[in-house]
Amino acid sequence: MTIKIGNALKTIVATGAALMMAVSVAACGPSAATPSDTASSDSGATSSSENAKARSLDDIKKSGKIKIAVFSDKAPFGYVDQDGKYQGYDIVFAERLAKDLGVEVEYTSVDPAARVDVLTSNKVDLVLANFTVTDERAEKVDFAKPYMKVALGVVSPEDAQITDVSQLDGKTLIIAKGTTAETWFEKNAPNVKLQKYDQYADAYNALLDGRGDAFSTDNTEVLAWAKANKGFKVGITHLGDDDTIAPAVQKGNKELLDFVNEEIVKLGEENFFHKDYEQTLEPVYGDEVNPDEIVVEGGKL
Amino acid sequence: MHGAEILLQPGVFPRLLQGLWVTVWIAGVSVGVSIPVGLLVGWLMTLRNPVVRAIMRVYLDFIRIMPQLALLFLAYYGFARWFDWNLDATGACVLVFILWGGAELGDLVRGALQSIPKVQYESSYVLGLSPWQTFSRVILPQAIRRLLPASVNLATRIVKTTSLAVLLDVVEVIKVGQQIIDANRFQYPTGTLWIYGAIFFMYFIVCWPLSIVARRLEKRWSHD
Numbered sequence: 001m002t003i004k005i006g007n008a009l010k011t012i013v014a015t016g017a018a019l020m021m022a023v024s025v026a027a028c029g030p031s032a033a034t035p036s037d038t039a040s041s042d043s044g045a046t047s048s049s050e051n052a053k054a055r056s057l058d059d060i061k062k063s064g065k066i067k068i069a070v071f072s073d074k075a076p077f078g079y080v081d082q083d084g085k086y087q088g089y090d091i092v093f094a095e096r097l098a099k100d101l102g103v104e105v106e107y108t109s110v111d112p113a114a115r116v117d118v119l120t121s122n123k124v125d126l127v128l129a130n131f132t133v134t135d136e137r138a139e140k141v142d143f144a145k146p147y148m149k150v151a152l153g154v155v156s157p158e159d160a161q162i163t164d165v166s167q168l169d170g171k172t173l174i175i176a177k178g179t180t181a182e183t184w185f186e187k188n189a190p191n192v193k194l195q196k197y198d199q200y201a202d203a204y205n206a207l208l209d210g211r212g213d214a215f216s217t218d219n220t221e222v223l224a225w226a227k228a229n230k231g232f233k234v235g236i237t238h239l240g241d242d243d244t245i246a247p248a249v250q251k252g253n254k255e256l257l258d259f260v261n262e263e264i265v266k267l268g269e270e271n272f273f274h275k276d277y278e279q280t281l282e283p284v285y286g287d288e289v290n291p292d293e294i295v296v297e298g299g300k301l
Numbered sequence: 302m303h304g305a306e307i308l309l310q311p312g313v314f315p316r317l318l319q320g321l322w323v324t325v326w327i328a329g330v331s332v333g334v335s336i337p338v339g340l341l342v343g344w345l346m347t348l349r350n351p352v353v354r355a356i357m358r359v360y361l362d363f364i365r366i367m368p369q370l371a372l373l374f375l376a377y378y379g380f381a382r383w384f385d386w387n388l389d390a391t392g393a394c395v396l397v398f399i400l401w402g403g404a405e406l407g408d409l410v411r412g413a414l415q416s417i418p419k420v421q422y423e424s425s426y427v428l429g430l431s432p433w434q435t436f437s438r439v440i441l442p443q444a445i446r447r448l449l450p451a452s453v454n455l456a457t458r459i460v461k462t463t464s465l466a467v468l469l470d471v472v473e474v475i476k477v478g479q480q481i482i483d484a485n486r487f488q489y490p491t492g493t494l495w496i497y498g499a500i501f502f503m504y505f506i507v508c509w510p511l512s513i514v515a516r517r518l519e520k521r522w523s524h525d
Contacts, residue, residue, distance in 0.1 A: 052381040072472065073483035080480040082312035084319070108390075109470050109480075118470075121381035123390075228487040 052122035054250040057101075057259060060125060065106045067124040068094045072109035076224070076284045077130045080109075089280040090128040093147060093247075096272065097126075097263055116140050119250045126256065127248045134243075142251050144260040145299025146244035147273055152181050153219030154236040155207070155226050162214045163235040168192045174203050174212035181216040184240045207232070220294065223285040238293045242301065261299065268298020304491030308499055313481055317496075320477030321503045327394050327473070328460040328507075334395075335402030335459075339452075342403055343410020357407070364404040370465055372397045377469045390469040402459055409451050413444040446522045453515035457508045474500055 060066050070090050071078035078088040086107050098105040108124050115131055118124050119141050132150065133143050154173075156162040162171075169191045175181045177196050185192055195212050197203040204225065207215045215222065219237050226232045247264075249256045267273065273295045281294065307313065346357045364372070377393040380386040388396065417440050425435040467475045478496045485492050 052385055052387060069470075072476070073480045075484055075486070079484050080477075081484060082310060082316075082481075084312065084316050109472050109476060111468070111470060114470060117378050121378040122387060123377075123381065224487075 051120045051250055051252075054119075054122055054253040054256070055125055056253075057255045060256070061101065061103060064103050066098050066101060066103050066126065067106045067108060068098075069108045069110040069115065069118050069124040069127045069129055070094060071112075071129045072107075074130060076280050078128075087280070089148070089276055090130060092276045092280060093273075094126075094128050096267065097260065100263060101259070115248070119248060122250065125249065125253075126260070130245055131248050132243050133246050137248075140251060141248040142253065142257050143246040143248050144257055145264045146246040146296045146301070147264060147299070148245040148294060149242040149296050149301065150218050150220055150245060150294070151242050152184060152216055152236075152239040153222040153234050154214050154216045154239065155222040155232055155234045156214035157207075157210075158231050158233045160213065161233055161235040165189055165192075165236070165239065168214065171213040172211070174206050174215040176200055176203050176217055179217050180240065180243070181218075185216065188240075204229075220285075223289055227284060227286050234289075237289060244296065244301065264299045268300070271297060273297050304489055304493075304495050307481070307485055307489040307492035307495055310485070313496075314499075316477050316481065317474060317499060317503065320472065320474035321507070323391075323471065323473040324460070324463050324466075325507060327391060327398065327463045327466060327471075328456075330395050331398035331402055331459055331463075332456045334399045335406055336452075338399060338403030339406025340410055342407025343414060346407060346411040347414050361404045361408055364401050369397065369401060369462055370468065372401070373465060373469055390466065390471045393469060394463065394466045394471060398459055398462070401462075402455065405455050406452060409448055409455070410444070413448040414440065416447060417443055446518075450515045450519045453511050453518075457511050460508055460511075461504065474503060 055063075070086060071088075072080050072086065074088075076088050078086065078090045081087045091107075094105050094107075108118065110118055110124075110127070110129050112129075115127050115129055116137060119127055127141070130148075131137075131143075133146065137143075154162055154165075154168075162168055165188075168189065170193070172193045172195050173185060174195050174197065175185065177198055182194070182196065185194060195206065197206060200217070200221070203215055203217075206212055208229075214235075216236075216239070219234070219239075222234050223237065226234045247260050249260065274291055274297065277291045277295050282289075282291070285294075342357060342360070345353050346361075348354065373393060376388060376397050377390060380388060380393075421439055421443070422435060425439045430438065463473065464475050466473050467479075470476075472480075478500050482493050482496050
């Protein structure tokens with residue numbers, strides 16, 4: 001807790017960076033993006049390359065607690081149940097990591113836009129918050145091996161199910177603006193008429209009203225929605241390129257990164273993430289979904 | 302009315318109250334520490350020393366011009382990166398709200414002190430009171446009466462502004478509300494409004510007594 005007094009220039013840069021952060025948070029606004037949405041960008045503050053020093057593996061063990069940033073309002077990945085306890089796919093993994101390290105978990109609730117900053121400013125040791133690996137983010141944090149993957153899914157009414165992209169030719173597909181679904185269909189399926197909405201809620205309403213023939217976005221999202229809405233089914237559960245989801249540590253914190261990577265490989269041998277899936281995701285997605293389309297074992301795609 | 306049932310779910314109300322406690326705690330500590338800071342700042346502002354005056358001027362203007370949100374990000378992320386001074390989210394909030402409350406209250410104190418006519422000082426000296434006696438027995442009691450209503454108003458503003466803490470990922474009443482809304486989004490899709498409605502009443506119950514106190518004091522002292 002030493003305070004070095006920076007010079008005036010530094011303070012001005014600091015002020016600017018803080019303003020930038022505030023602006024970028026405001027710009028994120030209410031958006032339709034899901035946590036795994038690659039289109040949503042993380043908050044700025046890249047102007048400072050300095051990081052607050054990360055804790056070493058020894059520091060963590062000595063303190064008896066590993067600090068992990070998770071979502072607290074993104075069921076079923078990370079959420080707080082009615083008893084006030086953290087639950088979800090990411091949490092099960094976090095608990096196991098802590099157990100193998102011989103420490104307790106101290107959870108920090110995090111918003112999508114803050115996931116990079118909590119690492120660079122050393123607020124937490126590890127981020128396990130449905131963090132999609134992108135090149136842009138990989139410049140600022142170090143990603144471990146993936147433990148989940150996400151692709152596009154297409155949901156449609158049960159009586160006019162779409163099970164293949166070719167069935168969509170000349171038909172109307174509902175999508176949310178700025179999602180990976182928008183770019184994928186524009187590039188790969190030019191014959192599909194796209195109907196774009198700003199919010200997921202609007203897009204779902206459009207599908208319910210029959211304004212379009214199907215709706216496409218992250219498969220995890222449509223699967224959960226279809227389960228809760230009778231008469232709709234996800235005909236295509238896996239489309240386009242896989243985006244991977246991985247734990248992240250502060251850039252250069254190799255010790256912790258190696259530990260997490262070893263854990264992921266080791267846990268792969270006991271099929272840990274399939275068990276995690278059965279426990280947390282299956283109740284939401286139902287048993288028609290093949291877990292292999294979402295779960296990654298041992299960090300291997 | 303189906304959405305209203307979300308409020309009756311086990312755990313929902315106790316958790317909202319826990320969140321409210323975090324909100325009240327941040328606001329309470331901030332207001333509590335702001336009072337001595339504000340009195341000191343206000344006194345410094347009335348001094349004739351040009352250096353002290355300039356520093357106070359810069360401090361007040363800086364805090365007033367910067368949005369509280371920017372200050373919060375500075376204290377939370379900035380300090381950790383530049384000075385390796387790692388405040389937790391609640392600590393960063395309290396620090397910022399004390400600096401803000403101290404500056405605003407200081408300005409109120411300055412205004413109140415300067416509004417006391419010069420003749421009050423002069424009369425006190427003529428009666429043989431020392432400078433400290435003059436200040437504590439004559440000036441301060443009058444200044445506090447002019448100060449209190451506006452300070453209570455400032456306190457309610459601090460309570461409401463604590464909702465920004467959610468952006469530093471402090472789990473206060475708003476964040477708890479969002480967690481509850483999300484965890485129940487399939488069972489109670491219309492629960493959002495009810496939860497935010499409950500939070501509205503919680504803020505109201507915290508802030509309302511403050512404004513009653515302010516109004517009472519104003520009324521009572523107006524007849525003196």
